[in-house]
Amino acid sequence: MLNHLDGVFHALADPTRRSMVERLADGDASVSELARPMAMSLPAVIQHLQVLEASGLVRSRKVGRVRTCSLDRSAFDRAEAWFTDRRITWNERLDRLGDFLADDEQASTAK
Amino acid sequence: MLNHLDGVFHALADPTRRSMVERLADGDASVSELARPMAMSLPAVIQHLQVLEASGLVRSRKVGRVRTCSLDRSAFDRAEAWFTDRRITWNERLDRLGDFLADDEQASTAK
Numbered sequence: 001m002l003n004h005l006d007g008v009f010h011a012l013a014d015p016t017r018r019s020m021v022e023r024l025a026d027g028d029a030s031v032s033e034l035a036r037p038m039a040m041s042l043p044a045v046i047q048h049l050q051v052l053e054a055s056g057l058v059r060s061r062k063v064g065r066v067r068t069c070s071l072d073r074s075a076f077d078r079a080e081a082w083f084t085d086r087r088i089t090w091n092e093r094l095d096r097l098g099d100f101l102a103d104d105e106q107a108s109t110a111k
Numbered sequence: 112m113l114n115h116l117d118g119v120f121h122a123l124a125d126p127t128r129r130s131m132v133e134r135l136a137d138g139d140a141s142v143s144e145l146a147r148p149m150a151m152s153l154p155a156v157i158q159h160l161q162v163l164e165a166s167g168l169v170r171s172r173k174v175g176r177v178r179t180c181s182l183d184r185s186a187f188d189r190a191e192a193w194f195t196d197r198r199i200t201w202n203e204r205l206d207r208l209g210d211f212l213a214d215d216e217q218a219s220t221a222k
Contacts, residue, residue: 006124013120018193025200073201080198082129083191089136090184
């Protein structure tokens with residue numbers, strides 16, 4: 001099974017798709033609203049949307065003739081959490097290094 | 112010019128490269144230390160490392176015969192900031208929605 005994060009980071013590796021997610025963070029939007037600021041054809045926009053939907057970051061529903069897209073907060077949160085977890089590891093490592101240096105200094109002073 | 116985030120998210124879209132970053136968050140490592148837990152050839156590991164270096168997430172330096180890799184904290188932070196900025200936008204939108212609903216309720220009660 002494709003890892004959730006593989007799809008999410010692949011989806012976010014493209015500036016058009018990132019700007020769609022940036023727009024959707026500010027509120028739901030129809031496909032044509034998403035396409036308006038883009039310098040590309042509607043089929044190209046829809047292709048990018050399909051990558052975002054496949055990753056789980058974006059969901060869409062069709063009511064009548066309008067398809068509305070929204071950001072999936074839980075998929076977004078899981079990707080953000082990957083960064084947070086790494087940062088915690090990194091900070092713990094710096095803390096350990098700080099403790100080690102402090103102990104080392106005390107040991108030198110005590111000599 | 113390739114956007115910094117394009118390269119970083121592309122690099123992170125692969126589970127092997129993510130596990131390398133996870134390892135490096137815990138401290139610098141030589142190429143052979145990074146390769147040890149991986150079920151792949153050393154050339155394959157080096158190819159993944161090259162993608163990570165091209166993205167700016169990882170740096171390496173060679174001392175004698177040992178190449179040591181480290182995580183570039185600033186590149187990591189910029190990618191994490193992309194998520195943080197979206198979350199802030201999202202939360203502001205929820206706050207606006209909350210204010211709107213509260214005002215609406217007050218207006219209904221006042222009638």
